Amino acid sequence: MAYRRTDRVLQHLAARHDGIVAAARAIAAESGLGAVQIAPVAARAGIAAGTVYRYFPAKTDLVGALIEAVSARDIAAFRRAADAAPGPLSALAAGLITLAAQALRHRRLAWAVSGEPVDAAVDGLRLAGRRALATEIELRIRAAIAGGHLPDQNAAVAAAALVGMLLEGLIGPLAPPPDAGKARENVQMITLLALRALGVVDARARGLVVQSALPAEDAA
Amino acid sequence: MAYRRTDRVLQHLAARHDGIVAAARAIAAESGLGAVQIAPVAARAGIAAGTVYRYFPAKTDLVGALIEAVSARDIAAFRRAADAAPGPLSALAAGLITLAAQALRHRRLAWAVSGEPVDAAVDGLRLAGRRALATEIELRIRAAIAGGHLPDQNAAVAAAALVGMLLEGLIGPLAPPPDAGKARENVQMITLLALRALGVVDARARGLVVQSALPAEDAA
DNA sequence: AATCAGCGTGAATCTTGATTCATTACTTTT
């Protein structure tokens, strides 16, 4: 017997694993999920195509890992922003504006992970991430309703609708072109729409949106 | 010289053409755009695979025709409903509720044509249909703003956001399951969200939604 | 240093569908 998996080896394996996901992510961010193909990913990660299969049984699993990673990041950002806010309504506002800003910042990637056409198998994976995000939003909506800050309504449907609104309005094919100058403006506009959709009156919604200044955080 | 294209022949050709599109549409409605493949479409249309190419230079063109047909129908329905309404705001309400109802009625098809993952080429085609719809909505939003029924806002972004909201909220992967019993309820909920998003206050929005009874029109 | 287990390789193989094209079957014209 030889070659026990020492720490060093384990670490190397983990690094490879992450490197592959990172390569996939980079490609997705640049050219969409469709461009996430084994050969290019491997090339980018500096390994052979076959090697990818030592880390992921199938391409679907790789894409799944990629989607999960991105989703997790989005949800964490939403939660962080919401938790830092003083009340349920501003929590929602902060969370939504954070999501919107994030989506816009990593536009291509966000679209790849949540909207871009791929295939049925991948779609299932996406669903999980998307649902997790919707659930998170739903929770906050419920809280705001409970606190009397929003009219009573079906929080699940509202959450789903908001997710669609954000995605399509900011990064979908209909969204305004990525004019850097107007990014902030668009984020605010969408957030305003979202808050009003929930039943916040115009004036109050505008106030909430302006209040929640976009933090300039970053991360690929 | 022989075989001039008589009426009879021309008619036959047109029927074939339509039959192919219809077959594609049926398959898309049942199993999504991904299932729209030459062989199955041909089989369904009762012809050989090669024949499809006598009518469409490439698969992309066939899919394009399908998408265009469905989009046109949706836009016509929206316009009809909006035109029949008494004022700009109720026109919007009626149009949106019609779209929502239509999407829900032909759920699979609507998703195939507007949301389902396929490939980049098809995406371009979709864009046209989606954009046409958004433009139509945008127009109505502008009218309502001009009439002082809505707060001033970026109508283009709002329209895009609404389209996303409707699609995701009703037929996207996050949408509530197609519980026939609650269909009407969901349509109303989404429409309510949409109107409020535009800045209509809750109470008024609810009134508009209830007013616009869903016409029981139909068409595959 | 010798040995061994698992890692890495990348060319070859497989799969899935779109697309082509030589051939056959129809329609129309004379």
Next chain:
DNA sequence: AAAAGTAATGAATCAAGATTCACGCTGATT
């Protein structure tokens, strides 16, 4: 009914990518 031109056919061809695998390489163990 023969001629002449189209339409339809569907098996064969192509293309794009995912996946496999026999073999060489490396680090771990003794």
